[in-house]
Amino acid sequence: MAPILDINNLYKNYGSVEILKDINVAIEPGDFLVLVGPSGCGKSTLLNCIAGLEPITGGTLSIGGKDMTHVSPKDRDIAMVFQSYALYPTMSVAKNITFGMKVRGVDAATQESKLKEVASQLQIEQLLHRRPGQLSGGQRQRVAMGRALVRDPKLFLFDEPLSNLDAKLRVEMRSEIKKLHQNLGATMVYVTHDQIEAMTLATKIVVLKGGVVQQIGTPAEIYNRPANLFVADFMGSPAMNLIPAKASKNGSGTQIEIARDGAAPLVLTDTHAENLPQDVILGLRPEDIAEAGFRAGEDVQVAECHIDMVEPAGADTFVVSELGGKQVTARLHAETGAESGKALSLAFDLSKVSYFAPGSGERLN
């Protein structure tokens, strides 16, 4: 199948400042692409470039197989939902939703039927005569979605649409967008700085930093096999533990040695890793460190650690221990007997381990 959105070697400069560097992304119909990264990484600029709201400096961009590099937004067959919703303040909800059709000269009867359809889909029938100023945040969000849905475009673009909602509403709307995507089978591009939103919604994630793509992959790939230290640190909460270690060859595999303050080094043996340099950074997510006896498998290795802090979080309990000069977090079950200031046997699941080069930050295994 031809990609519905195909971005090749896209560059974007503001004056002499490079905002986006050599972006290459392609998605298939029905994909849900999430652009994620810290603020200032260029993700919103990239979305604006896809929409045609910002001209691009270099490269090409096609939508639905047609070159759209220099086409104006109105001819790209896209719809967009904005962070501030950008509802037209002097128009009623109905007029907001039908404005695009009106501009395009769609006849009144079609406008009316499409409006009805979308309004019932989003359950905003009772709001149609109100002005945006009379709506709550969640209602505005729905209207903004309605304005996009009614257009039935090739591509939906979302620019941090949930960041102005309170926490509870955000979770609600998140699952609603996911449902919408599944029901419509539409193709969506979604910008967020929230990695949980990215994980829950995406079929494909692009992690951006400083205008450069760090990794493209499915949520599972990004989560389990981060391409570099930045992705490893950015995706997941609490973040992946990144521990400086020394690797050396021994008989059965690679021996990993982690320095500890005031105690003997922690030594683990990885039977899969090969050809590691001497200095590495070992990455292990908190859920891959468990209380001894609660995790089994051939790659699980147990070591005694000194617990510095215990943080019960309801469903889980997090414990912190200092390893290799870092605060390392482990996710334990809620009923753990761990006490701060005491030693505890922890199980390290090395089947999930990532290794990174300390200098370049690139993934090694």
Added chain:
Amino acid sequence: MTDFTQNYHPPRRSFGQLALRWLLFALLGLFALFYLMPLFVMVTTSLKSLEEIRTGSLVALPRDVTFEAWSTAWSGTCTGVKCEGLRPYFWNSVLMTVPAVFLATLLGAVNGYVIAQWRFKGANLIFAMMLFGCFIPFQVVLLPMARSLGILGLAGSIPGLIFVHVIYGIGFTTLFFRNYYVTIPAELTKAAKVDGAGFFRIFWSIFLPLSLPIVVVTVIWQFTNIWNDFLFGVSFSQAGTQPVTVALNNIVNSTTGVKEYNVDMAAAIIAALPTLLVYVVAGKYFIRGLTAGSVKG
């Protein structure tokens, strides 16, 4: 509103505080008298006969109220050679002010929309250059403008005055609208672009309906400035096309005949009436224009 004095004072005021309060009211009242006195004197003088003016006191109420001075001022008094009163000049001012205000406001709205919402390279420089035009002393353009109006065939005409007022009004009107439109999120324009609307459609359907408050402020500001203008009026008009301020000055400072103070005052009030009316009816917007016109950027 800060209400800290209320909070600060205990509920029951001491004698000293009460005295202070009375002093405050006395001062405020005294200043009110200072500002009102000229208006009071103008009105009472305009209602007196010349005889009463000569014999009576400046601050006394008129003994016999007469509107003769008003009718003379409106349709009989002499400005130079002609003796038609202020009426034709009043209409000159109307004919000059209304189109000039309309055009300057319209241009300012479109310019402000471009500068605030369609930024392009150099737009800020253009804005700064237009802004600077608000501050020049107009003396510096009087001579070349007089010649240019001659070349354009507009010398001494009301269209010429309209032209001048529009040209030198654009800076302020652009400033007003630009400052208003920058507060409107750029996403609104983006949303409309994605919806398929173009430059003019977005202006007409989305920005103009939002603009009522700033239109009112701008219209009032321009109306007051253009109606009250004297420098351009006296420099670029001729007998018959003079605006009311110039005519008023001619009446008051004519050296021939008996000084009719009551007519002078009535004429001054007539010339001031439109702007005073606007001030009384829409004072809130008037103040907003003043402060917007002074606090720049």
Added chain:
Amino acid sequence: MTEWLERHVPKMVLAPSFVAVLIFVYGFIIWTGWVSLTRSKLMPKYEIKGVIQYERLFASPRWDTAMDNLFIFGGLFIGISLILGLFLAILLDQKIRAEGVLRTIYLYPMALSMIVTGTAWKWIMNPGLGIEATVRNWGFESFTFNWITDPKMAIYAVVIAAVWQASGFVMALFLAGLRSVDEEIIKAAQVDGIPTWRIYSAIIIPSMAPIFLSAFIVLAHLAIKSFDLVIALTGGGPGYATDLPATYMYAMAFSRGDIGQAASSAMVMMGVVFTIVVPYLYSELRAKHD
């Protein structure tokens, strides 16, 4: 083609205004500057002859008077208006029930034409029938208030009328400033037991420095351009006693037929405005960018 049009419509819409400003502001300034370097009399000549017009200007006693008057008038007008405006704003800030009415009364002169203001004050201050006569009628036979006809005092009469017109506006500016001071700071000061007058002098007024600045700029600008008021109130007289650069320029341009002098005096006015306004505009626009 339509693509190109779409992209350039905003520029094309702005272009006429920009061209107009370019010609009628900047072009005209250059024209006047050029002519100020010629020997133009009744008609402009374009042959540059050096700074002779400026030499004539600075040698002219009438111009001397006009510049002296500008500094006396400007200094007093700006100073008194600022002080009076701030004073009135503080008085009005004391939770006065009649605030709205008083504000309206203090500010209405700003809506009047300076010609109207001049006409009114000319009548009030005329010695024969105005204040002087009135007070004498009350029994104070020796009372004199003839500033308007006294060459030494006439410029102060202009100051009175100008302050009457513009001080309410300064009041409005300051009042808005007083109201925009962060209330939490004031509450914190009250909790610390700082008396009201100290709150004003140490916290509120210093925080209004930008408003002082913009009020100063507007008043200075008014003072330099003031023309109407002098024409209506004194006609520049007695003699040339109340001439200002603006009236000097006008007289040279339109009644004396001395275009060279008019142009050079206009350029000097421009220079004065420049030195005041340009640093202000520059800092304002800079602040916007940061």
